[in-house]
Amino acid sequence: xxxxxxxxxxxxxxxxxxxxxxxxxxxxxxxxxxxxxxxxxxxxxxxxxxxxxxxxxxxxxxxxxxxxxxxxxxxxxxxxxxxxxxxxxxxxxxxxxxxxxxxxxxxxxxxxxxxxxxxxxxxxxxxxxxxxxxxxxxxxxxxxxxxxxxxxxxxxxxxxxxxxxxxxxxxxxxxxxxxxxxxxxxxxxxxxxxxxxxxxxxxxxxxxxxxxxxxxxxxxxxxxxxxxxxxxxxxxxxxxxxxxxxxxxxxxxxxxxxxxxxxxxxxxxxxxxxxxxxxxxxxxxxxxxxxxxxxxxxxxxxxxxxxxx
Numbered sequence: 253x254x255x256x257x258x259x260x261x262x263x264x265x266x267x268x269x270x271x272x273x274x275x276x277x278x279x280x281x282x283x284x285x286x287x288x289x290x291x292x293x294x295x296x297x298x299x300x301x302x303x304x305x306x307x308x309x310x311x312x313x314x315x316x317x318x319x320x321x322x323x324x325x326x327x328x329x330x331x332x333x334x335x336x337x338x339x340x341x342x343x344x345x346x347x348x349x350x351x352x353x354x355x356x357x358x359x360x361x362x363x364x365x366x367x368x369x370x371x372x373x374x375x376x377x378x379x380x381x382x383x384x385x386x387x388x389x390x391x392x393x394x395x396x397x398x399x400x401x402x403x404x405x406x407x408x409x410x411x412x413x414x415x416x417x418x419x420x421x422x423x424x425x426x427x428x429x430x431x432x433x434x435x436x437x438x439x440x441x442x443x444x445x446x447x448x449x450x451x452x453x454x455x456x457x458x459x460x461x462x463x464x465x466x467x468x469x470x471x472x473x474x475x476x477x478x479x480x481x482x483x484x485x486x487x488x489x490x491x492x493x494x495x496x497x498x499x500x501x502x503x504x505x506x507x508x509x510x511x512x513x514x515x516x517x518x519x520x521x522x523x524x525x526x527x528x529x530x531x532x533x534x535x536x537x538x539x540x541x542x543x544x545x546x547x548x549x550x551x552x553x554x555x556x557x558x559x560x561x
Contacts, residue, residue: 280327280433283398284320287440290394291317294387301384307368307467310391311361319354323433326350341555344522347429348488354432355481358439362474369467376464381455388447395441402434427523428485439477443470491519497526497552504546510536511543514561525554533561 294310330346333339450466453459498518505513515531532543540558547553 279401280320280324280430283401283433283437284317284324286394286401287320287398288317290391294391297384297387301381301387311365314361319357319436320433322350322354323347323429326429341521341527344525345488345520347427347523348485351428351432351481352485352489354436355478355485358436359475359478359482362471362478365474366468366471369464369471372464373461373468376460381451385448385451385455388444388451392441392444392448395437395444398437399434399441402430402437428481428488429523432481432485435477435481439474442473446470446473488520494518494520494526494552497528497550500550501528501530501547501553504550505530505532505543508546510534511538515559521555524552526552527555527557528553529557529559531559531561 291310291314295307295314298307298310326346326349330343333343333346446466446469447463450463453462498516501518502513502516505511511532511534513530514533515529517529518526519528521527528547530543532538538560540560543558543560544556547556
């Protein structure tokens with residue numbers, strides 16, 4: 253039996269933070285500051301004007317600011333403990349843990365916004381449409397700037413895949429910590445647009461019901477984003493098999509026809525890194541180095557263990 257712990261050579265570290273870790277952390281801190289200020293303004297304006305849609309946007313921005321703070325803390329923690337041997341495969345999944353917590357928080361707030369919006373739909377209150385609309389437009393501007401800051405760090409990330417396949421990953425989808433922040437920004441932008449639509453309809457058409465109705469729509473959208481992020485981060489935290497990479501590994505190892513994979517485990521250990529444990533059966537003198545050479549095109553594999561039976 254041959255056990256080869258690292259596909260890259262004899263060095264054996266477990267730092268799988270991703271090439272864009274530090275840049276993502278800096279941009280996240282900028283967005284935390286920007287949105288925290290706007291969050292306070294929107295919530296105060298929502299109470300003063302009586303707009304449920306504006307309050308929904310403001311409270312969602314509060315969760316967004318909180319989630320971004322968690323994301324920033326996760327980046328710092330992951331980097332500080334990157335070489336801590338207490339973490340068997342490094343701290344590459346700390347961001348996924350932060351993303352899951354952020355998604356859970358987002359789901360709870362979506363439920364609260366939905367309930368409050370339904371209540372106000374049946375018991376309307378007076379809304380200062382003009383003032384609320386101005387605040388909502390400013391909030392939308394902050395969302396757009398935040399989205400630009402978070403997305404600008406990832407131009408060209410898909411260029412990492414040089415071996416003939418692209419999983420459709422963008423920088424955001426690789427780094428679930430940053431993706432959670434990006435999801436908050438996009439959901440915020442959408443709820444801002446809905447708030448503006450509801451406020452304008454109430455002011456110029458007299459459709460007072462549109463304001464809480466937009467709050468309900470915003471809650472549904474936020475809940476959907478929350479569920480998608482929770483599902484994806486949970487899969488990483490539970491070491492779910494990456495089927496695409498696993499299929500590629502199986503094809504590269506077994507295609508020559510001289511070995512058979514008896515056991516295969518492929519899972520993600522960082523934003524740009526996967527680990528694999530492969531047990532192969534062969535009677536033709538195949539060794540671990542040969543298997544490792546066959547898997548060289550799979551750039552996702554950062555930690556490889558091969559067992560020859």
